[in-house]
Amino acid sequence: MRKIFEAELQALGEDLDSMARLVVDAISRAGEALLTQDLSLAQQVIADDQAIDALERALDERCVLLLAQQQPVATDLRVVVSALRISASLERMGDLARHIAEASRRAYPNSVLPEQLRDTYIGMIEASRRVAERVYAVVSSHDLEVADTLERDDDLLDQLHNDVFSTVLGESWTGNAQETVDATLLSRYFERFGDHGVSVARRMNFLVTGDFTRQDV
């Protein structure tokens, strides 16, 4: 019985790894498409989001079956409940990468990035990619050391999000309404991406330490 359970838990962990890996690919490609107007890359992110959604559903069903059939307690139970939460956050991160790719696709062949904000978005693209890579590290290796640097990148995303508003609402802004809308929504997607990354890291913290107090962002 225990052996079956261990195998099931391992499969659960592998599903989470796969989801986190797909999220790294999604945000990396969405960022690249944003900078290079690569339409096929944007299309790929949009199509691949279905794979993330499918993994979430499979993982959910696996969790419910595990709870029903194996009746886990203590750490095992924490793993299953955390997996449910983490998969929901990873699924949202995939959605946000897709929204970023959809913005690129809509503007194609033009760039959706306002020239005045290009450097700010480069910062966001890099920070969100690091967040995804650290989420992958924390999910796959339970390395809680990574969590602190992840929170710093989330802070950076918040700061860049504010920078976007400062620029858009400043005297020097020459963007039209479309550019203002794009700047606002893109920035919001990156900012939320960081929030979900922190949420995953905190839930992993709960999973590993049992400390329930810092799970929500």
Added chain:
Amino acid sequence: MRKIFEAELQALGEDLDSMARLVVDAISRAGEALLTQDLSLAQQVIADDQAIDALERALDERCVLLLAQQQPVATDLRVVVSALRISASLERMGDLARHIAEASRRAYPNSVLPEQLRDTYIGMIEASRRVAERVYAVVSSHDLEVADTLERDDDLLDQLHNDVFSTVLGESWTGNAQETVDATLLSRYFERFGDHGVSVARRMNFLVTGDFTRQDV
């Protein structure tokens, strides 16, 4: 043992009811504050969001304890897992109502609503309030009939969200960058509010029928 479990499940249901009730209050007051520039009402929504967050944490701990101590199966297990999911969506709905109230507070004593879009936002305020009331009905009475009308209001929110963009990106738009940013973000908050409402209804459907196929938005 069964008696204790029944009592625990009932307490879980009551926590969800309380959260859903607070979400109805939050979105109603946030909408009212948006229309009337009532600063104290906006402040109240912002302050009350902490109560929703606290209920979510309490409910989560209750669920984990229930899973550990009572080892539920079948329908009981579905109830507990669904409660975990539903509380996460309700918590996000509270956040979105808070974001709407924060936008009102930031613009005070002016209105954050651009005059050109006032009617569109009145539609969004009404639809989101109906969504919250139906979420409350579905959570408190398990009335799945309400779910269909809830999805129609979510469709309406999506359509109004598109209307906002059509206006903002149209020739007649005279708003400045601040108004464009506000219009974009407010609209996005209402649109997401509807999505989470649908998500709650679909999870209640899963809970009541066991049909796992239509849970995600």
